Amino acid sequence: MMQESGTETKSNGSAIQNGASGGNHLLECSLREVRSNGETPSVEIGAADLAHLQQQQALQVARQLLLQQQQQQQQQQQQQQVSGLKSPKRNDKQPALQVPVSVAMMTPQVITPQQMQQILQQQVLTPQQLQVLLQQQQALMLQQQQLQEFYKKQQEQLQLQLLQQQHAGKQPKEPQQQQVATQQLAFQQQLLQMQQLQQQHLLSLQRQGLLTIQPGQPALPLQPLAQGMIPAELQQLWKEVTSSHPAEEAASNNHSSLDLSTTCVSSSAPSKTSLIINPHASTNGQLSVHTPKRESLSHEEHSHSHPLYGHGVCKWPGCEAVCEDFQSFLKHLNSEHALDDRSTAQCRVQMQVVQQLELQLAKDKERLQAMMTHLHVKSTEPKATPQPLNLVSSVTLSKTASEASPQSLPHTPTTPTAPITPVTQGPSVITTTSMHNVGPIRRRYSDKYNVPISSADIAQNQEFYKNAEVRPPFTYASLIRQAILESPEKQLTLNEIYNWFTRMFAYFRRNAATWKNAVRHNLSLHKCFVRVENVKGAVWTVDELEFQKRRPQKISGNPSLIKNIQTSHTYCTPLNAALQASMAENSIPLYTTASMGNPTLGNLASAMREELNGAMEHTNSNGSDSSPGRSPMQAMHPVHVKEEPLDPDENEGPLSLVTTANHSPDFDHDRDYEDEPVNEDIE
DNA sequence: CATATCGTAAACAAAG
DNA sequence: TCTTTGTTTACGATAT
Numbered sequence: 001m002m003q004e005s006g007t008e009t010k011s012n013g014s015a016i017q018n019g020a021s022g023g024n025h026l027l028e029c030s031l032r033e034v035r036s037n038g039e040t041p042s043v044e045i046g047a048a049d050l051a052h053l054q055q056q057q058a059l060q061v062a063r064q065l066l067l068q069q070q071q072q073q074q075q076q077q078q079q080q081q082v083s084g085l086k087s088p089k090r091n092d093k094q095p096a097l098q099v100p101v102s103v104a105m106m107t108p109q110v111i112t113p114q115q116m117q118q119i120l121q122q123q124v125l126t127p128q129q130l131q132v133l134l135q136q137q138q139a140l141m142l143q144q145q146q147l148q149e150f151y152k153k154q155q156e157q158l159q160l161q162l163l164q165q166q167h168a169g170k171q172p173k174e175p176q177q178q179q180v181a182t183q184q185l186a187f188q189q190q191l192l193q194m195q196q197l198q199q200q201h202l203l204s205l206q207r208q209g210l211l212t213i214q215p216g217q218p219a220l221p222l223q224p225l226a227q228g229m230i231p232a233e234l235q236q237l238w239k240e241v242t243s244s245h246p247a248e249e250a251a252s253n254n255h256s257s258l259d260l261s262t263t264c265v266s267s268s269a270p271s272k273t274s275l276i277i278n279p280h281a282s283t284n285g286q287l288s289v290h291t292p293k294r295e296s297l298s299h300e301e302h303s304h305s306h307p308l309y310g311h312g313v314c315k316w317p318g319c320e321a322v323c324e325d326f327q328s329f330l331k332h333l334n335s336e337h338a339l340d341d342r343s344t345a346q347c348r349v350q351m352q353v354v355q356q357l358e359l360q361l362a363k364d365k366e367r368l369q370a371m372m373t374h375l376h377v378k379s380t381e382p383k384a385t386p387q388p389l390n391l392v393s394s395v396t397l398s399k400t401a402s403e404a405s406p407q408s409l410p411h412t413p414t415t416p417t418a419p420i421t422p423v424t425q426g427p428s429v430i431t432t433t434s435m436h437n438v439g440p441i442r443r444r445y446s447d448k449y450n451v452p453i454s455s456a457d458i459a460q461n462q463e464f465y466k467n468a469e470v471r472p473p474f475t476y477a478s479l480i481r482q483a484i485l486e487s488p489e490k491q492l493t494l495n496e497i498y499n500w501f502t503r504m505f506a507y508f509r510r511n512a513a514t515w516k517n518a519v520r521h522n523l524s525l526h527k528c529f530v531r532v533e534n535v536k537g538a539v540w541t542v543d544e545l546e547f548q549k550r551r552p553q554k555i556s557g558n559p560s561l562i563k564n565i566q567t568s569h570t571y572c573t574p575l576n577a578a579l580q581a582s583m584a585e586n587s588i589p590l591y592t593t594a595s596m597g598n599p600t601l602g603n604l605a606s607a608m609r610e611e612l613n614g615a616m617e618h619t620n621s622n623g624s625d626s627s628p629g630r631s632p633m634q635a636m637h638p639v640h641v642k643e644e645p646l647d648p649d650e651n652e653g654p655l656s657l658v659t660t661a662n663h664s665p666d667f668d669h670d671r672d673y674e675d676e677p678v679n680e681d682i683e
Numbered sequence: 684c685a686t687a688t689c690g691t692a693a694a695c696a697a698a699g
Numbered sequence: 700t701c702t703t704t705g706t707t708t709a710c711g712a713t714a715t
Contacts, residue, residue: 475690
């Protein structure tokens with residue numbers, strides 16, 4: 001290898017970097033802070049804020065509901081007492097009474113599987129956002145479940161009382177009332193069952209690819225959510241995406257789904273009838289069995305992270321009670337947040353909160369779509385700077401997004417087979433690399449078309465790739481380059497590169513021999529990687545010029561692509577501003593204070609900026625650049641949170657702010673991956 | 684069809 | 700001697 005180019009490269013790099021990296025640093029820092037907060041999404045606090053505003057109203061609504069419900073039940077039972085017959089009409093009445101209640105508890109404001117998948121596919125959300133959403137959803141589900149159980153309990157108890165009144169002292173074998181009651185229950189549970197079946201059906205349809213959601217369809221503002229997802233399905237979905245702990249989660253999934261299904265199915269089965277017939281043992285028994293079962297389940301399921309428990313604090317909206325351990329939290333949860341009017345109301349409020357968030361998300365997605373459309377389609381129009389901000393709810397724009405720029409949105413046409421990497425086929429500046437369904441399939445990498453490459457996408461999907469064993473859609477060269485450029489000194493030893501791979505990508509915690517060989521192979525093969533002898537050995541650096549050299553060739557074939565890139569470059573700064581302004585504009589209190597606002601949007605912003613910078617970078621390399629002041633290396637500056645603190649002796653780097661901010665909090669986290677995974681599964 | 688790129692495998696050598 | 704690091708060649712898949 002030629003060593004002399006090493007110093008050359010370095011001086012090159014630093015010279016270029018100095019161009020315009022200052023702004024990035026500032027942003028970087030703020031983003032970093034934000035990100036570090038994002039580890040523990042404090043959505044509930046924001047929810048609490050909103051809850052305070054809405055609590056009064058919701059409380060009343062809830063009370064009314066409960067009152068109505070009870071009254072209706074009493075009326076019903078009085079009728080039963082009077083008639084003592086199981087008339088078919090009773091069944092007619094019940095839907096009117098029960099359906100609204102139970103359905104209302106089941107359906108509202110729960111993300112449908114379609115929406116989930118859509119979100120995942122479009123990858124408009126960062127994995128962090130998804131997790132936040134997911135947690136919220138799970139919390140909601142739990143609450144809903146509780147409500148349902150409560151409802152059922154209540155019904156049973158009422159009937160029990162009824163029985164005791166009527167047949168005091170007797171041991172009725174086949175009282176007609178009970179048949180009626182059983183019918184009631186059965187009916188209600190059939191409803192639930194039907195809903196579940198529907199959901200499962202939809203899910204399976206989607207999994208088979210029969211029911212596809214057009215990825216180009218922008219952010220349909222929440223359709224009336226007819227189907228909610230039960231927690232098991234949510235988890236299943238999430239697991240499919242992440243597939244990080246398959247065994248455990250599969251187990252817990254089975255539990256929860258079993259729990260639900262048994263509740264529904266068996267209760268409509270005759271065996272349950274006998275249970276109900278024997279009220280003393282049965283109902284009590286069911287209650288005493290059921291409740292702890294669910295508890296232990298939730299304990300199992302969320303022992304690591306209960307949606308309502310974090311950092312020793314109860315995260316029930318507006319609570320924040322301190323619980324030292326999970327057990328005490330459970331106690332607290334059951335005592336303080338038992339099923340009463342207040343909890344019910346809070347649950348409803350939380351639903352509203354989630355709905356609002358979803359609405360907001362839909363809006364922002366639409367807005368993003370409009371911006372993209374505008375920048376792609378109307379690339380000939382030079383002054384479009386603040387315009388995207390005003391396009392908040394323009395349906396027409398989002399329509400044109402899917403129609404006019406088909407290239408910008410990979411359509412994955414008719415793929416009933418395995419959904420193979422609908423990875424950015426288009427030149428979209430804001431890539432929508434869908435990664436969740438990337439299988440072990442061989443494929444072309446987006447790097448080819450996609451200017452922003454790893455730098456941007458890695459940043460965007462960092463969290464995801466960290467936990468999901470999904471092959472990142474980037475070439476080894478891109479990844480290596482990214483690793484090196486993320487390091488404070490812009491240089492890494494081979495081992496450090498390895499560590500970066502294992503730390504950043506769950507995928508590379510397997511088959512070490514293979515990918516390490518590939519890494520070495522790439523390091524040697526590509527001229528852009530320069531080995532520099534050091535006192536302690538050798539480090540690898542990136543020759544940006546060389547790296548840039550390779551890509552214009554690839555891209556040259558596609559004029560529209562270049563056009564788009566240039567366009568995005570032209571609008572880079574304005575768009576950046578627009579984005580941030582948009583975020584500021586959007587930051588309703590709910591967002592800014594506590595909920596998903598800062599971390600996720602910040603993350604998004606960083607990702608977007610990276611994308612844009614990446615595009616810029618490439619345009620520069622094409623020579624058709626209009627702003628020579630900005631350099632490729634600027635884009636290379638890490639906007640990422642996780643830096644490369646591995647080398648304790650390389651601290652005097654130029655990015656002191658960044659590195660110091662990075663080193664302390666992340667250090668042990670880094671060490672985690674450093675040791676184990678490397679040797680992990682070499683055979 | 685030719686070519687380029689990429690990933691994988693593997694042989695080999697030098698250094699630690 | 701074994702492992703790590705680095706270089707090189709070969710081949711298949713895929714995209715242009």
